Amino acid sequence: MSPADYGFWFLVSLTEITGVVCAIRHHALRRYLAFVIYLCVAFSLDAARYVISQTSGIESPQYYYFYYYSDTLLTIMLFFVLINLYARVFDDMGVGKYLRGGALLLLAGTACISYYMVNASSERLFTHFALEISQNLFFVGVLLTYLLWGAMVKMHENRSRVTQLVLSLGVYFSACAANFAVLNLHPQLAISKYILQITALWLPASWAYTFTKVPEEGRMATARVLAPNR
């Protein structure tokens, strides 16, 4: 690992812990439990990645496998975070049960399609599945977040905290989907690694900021976010 890798690893882990502390300190633990669990799991996986990189080396297949499959696990956990946000937005309509079912069905479908796509082309390595599924999962995340954001605008959702959490998730999903798609096209692209690290920093940092600075009772019209000069 280069000094830059160590630096990023330390910074990301620190931000994840900061996110958890901010959520607890600002009494958001119970309300945003899925977020806190995600941050805790992300921190644990970062620690495990560090241990594997030290024992097997950062270029080893073990690290490669662990990195991409743990990343897939984290992405799936982010879907639960997204479901939590959906449930929050559609709280009054009582459709939480259907939303959960639909999201899980979509998740399973994405995994099946990714497996089929890789399996269909025999010249590709099985490890390519990890890249393919990450790209597809993140893209489904982009679509689901976009759908949620559209619904929030239509329903005139005005909770500032929910708005910022949805938008930060949208930034993360779209940055990762774009990065993995580019990585799929050019697997040796060096800059992708740094983009991944920056995006890993984005999510806990923006959540920590939201939990700290945006009060639960804060209100802001979504129309103002879309067209601020109105």
Added chain:
Amino acid sequence: MIALLISGISVLALLQFFVSYCHALIAESRSYKLSEQTREICGVTTHATRSDEFKRLLQLIAVCPEPNGDQNQVRAISLYFGLLSLIRTLLGWIKPAVGQWIDSECNGCAQAAIVMLDRRIAYNRLLMARQMGTQL
């Protein structure tokens, strides 16, 4: 082909989400009423703050002690302003189309900066008043 399509759509979505996120950060400041003291200090006469005043506002913010650690917010706004300035430099040739939007975004950043300055001035005035009170 699919990867290319995904990357294209994702980049567009990223831009929209990021701009909306930044709007959400500065939305609060749009309807904020500035105090007379801040208007006087900054020399602001109109309701809107111009983007070319942004750097001066940052300098004024830097000399004013911060309340409740709003330094991260200042950094976030500066980052967004820097990004917009970069886009303006890179896409200078399509200025008529994008320029107006960038100008309005930069004005929003300046407005957010002046609101932060206003809060810091109010905080410092409060501190001074408390200090005077204890001295008496």
